[in-house]
Amino acid sequence: MKQVVITAYGDPHVLKTIEKEEPQPQAGEVKIQVKAAGINFADILARQGLYPDGPKPPCVVGYEVAGVIEALGPGVDSGLQGLRVLALTRFGGYASSVCVPANNVFEIPAAIDFFQAAALPVNYLTAYQLLVVMGGLKKDESVLIHNAGGGVGLAALDIARHIGARTFGTSSPGKHAFLKKRGLDHAIDYRSYDFLKEVNRLTEGRGCELVIDPLGGSHWKKSYKALRATGRLGMFGVSTLTQSGLSRPLRFIKLALQMPWYHPVKLMNGNKGVFGVNLGHLWHEPEKVQDWTREALKGVNEGWVRPHVDKVFPFEQAGEAQAYIENRKNIGKVVLVPEA
Ligand SMILES: NC(=O)c1ccc[n+]([C@@H]2O[C@H](COP(=O)([O-])OP(=O)(O)OC[C@H]3O[C@@H](n4cnc5c(N)ncnc54)[C@H](OP(=O)(O)O)[C@@H]3O)[C@@H](O)[C@H]2O)c1
Numbered sequence: 001m002k003q004v005v006i007t008a009y010g011d012p013h014v015l016k017t018i019e020k021e022e023p024q025p026q027a028g029e030v031k032i033q034v035k036a037a038g039i040n041f042a043d044i045l046a047r048q049g050l051y052p053d054g055p056k057p058p059c060v061v062g063y064e065v066a067g068v069i070e071a072l073g074p075g076v077d078s079g080l081q082g083l084r085v086l087a088l089t090r091f092g093g094y095a096s097s098v099c100v101p102a103n104n105v106f107e108i109p110a111a112i113d114f115f116q117a118a119a120l121p122v123n124y125l126t127a128y129q130l131l132v133v134m135g136g137l138k139k140d141e142s143v144l145i146h147n148a149g150g151g152v153g154l155a156a157l158d159i160a161r162h163i164g165a166r167t168f169g170t171s172s173p174g175k176h177a178f179l180k181k182r183g184l185d186h187a188i189d190y191r192s193y194d195f196l197k198e199v200n201r202l203t204e205g206r207g208c209e210l211v212i213d214p215l216g217g218s219h220w221k222k223s224y225k226a227l228r229a230t231g232r233l234g235m236f237g238v239s240t241l242t243q244s245g246l247s248r249p250l251r252f253i254k255l256a257l258q259m260p261w262y263h264p265v266k267l268m269n270g271n272k273g274v275f276g277v278n279l280g281h282l283w284h285e286p287e288k289v290q291d292w293t294r295e296a297l298k299g300v301n302e303g304w305v306r307p308h309v310d311k312v313f314p315f316e317q318a319g320e321a322q323a324y325i326e327n328r329k330n331i332g333k334v335v336l337v338p339e340a
Contacts, residue, residue: 002338004094004318006057009049009248012319012326014057025073025099030080032100034067036118036312036335037093040151041214041239042280044322049248050241053280055091062093062336063280066108066117076102084108086117088125090283094318096338104286106293109300112307119151119307119333124296125289126279127155130212130234131163133292134275139164141209144199144226146219147239148184149175154308154332156212157184162304168208170195175331182308199226207231215240217258224260229271236277242326308332314340 001022007014025031043061046054054061066086072078085105089098108117130152131137137160145156148169160167161183169179170190179187188198199207207228213220214237224233244251262274282289299305310332313321321334 001095001097002315003060003092003096004062004315004336006047006059006061008057009047012047012323014047015318015322017315017318020095022097023099025071025076027074028076028101028103029073029099030069030076030085030102030105031071031073032065032067032085032087032098032105033070034065034093034096034098034338035114036066036337037062037095038064038118038122038151039318039321039325039334039336040064040122041237041325043094044326045238045241047322048242050251060092060094062089062091062095064088064118064121065093065095065098066114066120069105070097073099073102080105084114084117086121088121088289094315094336096315103290106297109297111300111303115309115312115335115337116307118335119309120296120300120305121293122279123151123155123307123333124159124299124305125292126152126236126277127159127212128292128296129277129279130236131156131159131210132295133288134277135210135212135232135234137163137165137210140166142166142168142203142207142228144168144170144195144208144211144223146170146190146195146211146213146215146223148179148187149331150214151330151333152212152214152236154182155305157182158299158305162299165210168199168202172328178331182306196222196226203228210234212236214238217255218260221258221260224262224272224274227270227272231271232273232275234275234277309335311335312337314338316340 045051149171168186173189176187211223212234213223216238
């Protein structure tokens with residue numbers, strides 16, 4: 001089989017495609033012949049040595065795949081053979097074959113292809129946890145989605161629209177036309193304008209009931225200020241880590257120094273809440289994640305979950321694919337395919 005390996009921490013050139021022996025499914029597992037593997041921002045942080053959860057190089061990352069079940073381990077229902085499925089993978093997704101527990105695979109709805117299916121698990125499950133499970137977003141509430149044009153951002157927009165919330169989204173300006181077409185109510189160019197001032201202007205100084213923020217550090221402080229009374233801030237990433245010209249340890253120190261501290265009395269008197277989301281730390285709660293996956297797949301069938309794939313790259317161009325995201329060019333998802 002083919003795998004894309006992070007050979008050492010570094011720039012996109014450290015990604016190399018290698019040939020490896022085919023894996024064999026163990027008891028209770030299925031082997032998926034991968035048709036598409038999703039790229040996530042965490043993979044880029046892992047390559048740069050900025051992802052504490054990431055394996056040490058040489059390693060294969062990748063949290064999600066879509067493909068066809070081509071072999072079954074002992075004890076697995078024979079009806080699964082040949083099914084089109086999507087699955088979360090605990091790393092190892094950048095490969096032409098992966099083995100995963102049989103109860104972690106889900107049949108792909110007929111309405112979407114393998115590329116869209118590979119764009120679904122991480123983005124929609126994260127957004128679902130942020131907006132529905134922990135953010136409790138309701139009809140007619142307002143939500144501010146940072147990086148609304150990214151993978152999680154577009155998923156959050158789909159879910160917020162389904163709920164009937166008023167949507168605000170930050171992104172680079174080149175993505176605004178697309179976002180408006182997808183149904184975003186208010187697009188904010190956060191790279192040239194102060195998003196907090198914009199939110200205050202658009203909400204007559206009230207703010208939003210929910211803000212989801214993957215940037216981290218001092219950005220979380222500012223997002224907190226964009227909360228309306230009864231508002232909730234969902235923190236789920238530290239994209240700003242990639243920006244600085246500092247060495248790796250200094251970046252973490254800078255990030256830690258910029259982190260907000262939320263005093264209970266301040267939260268109480270502000271009628272505000274804060275919470276964190278990390279899908280990669282939920283492997284011990286498979287039933288929850290499986291329930292959310294079923295909801296997302298129901299959303300595909302009902303038409304409100306619309307995974308958007310921007311670009312497809314072959315494994316051999318995994319470096320270019322990650323650079324495309326790092327250069328903020330992506331609108332929605334970028335996926336890898338084993339065959340050029
Ligand atoms: N906690 C979790 O479970 C979880 C799960 C999935 C993702 N995440 C986090 O959510 C964020 C988005 O992930 P994603 O996979 O959906 O990626 P993505 O949003 O598609 O990532 C790329 C986009 O992020 C924006 N961005 C902001 N700061 C950036 C920077 N310093 N360098 C490059 N791009 C930057 C850019 O869009 P604009 O500038 O145009 O807005 C870029 O196009 C990441 O922080 C990721 O780690 C967390």
